[in-house]
Amino acid sequence: MACSDSSSSEKTDTTAKNNCPTKTCGDFTTQAQAQATFNSNKSCYKNLDADGDGIACENLSK
Secondary structure (H helix, E strand, C coil), X not given: CHHHHHHHHHHHHHHHHHCXXXXXXXXXXXXXXXXXXXXXXXXXXXXXXXXXXXXXXCCCCC
């Protein structure tokens, strides 16, 4: 049963990652829009913060 439980856990982790919508900085007009999305779910949208400083899409205008 331990193997089965482990397998279920792995599937849940993968499913959770797959439920994150794909967003890139190109999907936003302003940095503020990107930041709001990033703040709404930092684990889903961590790709919006390339350098890991907590600021999303720094190349966009505010």
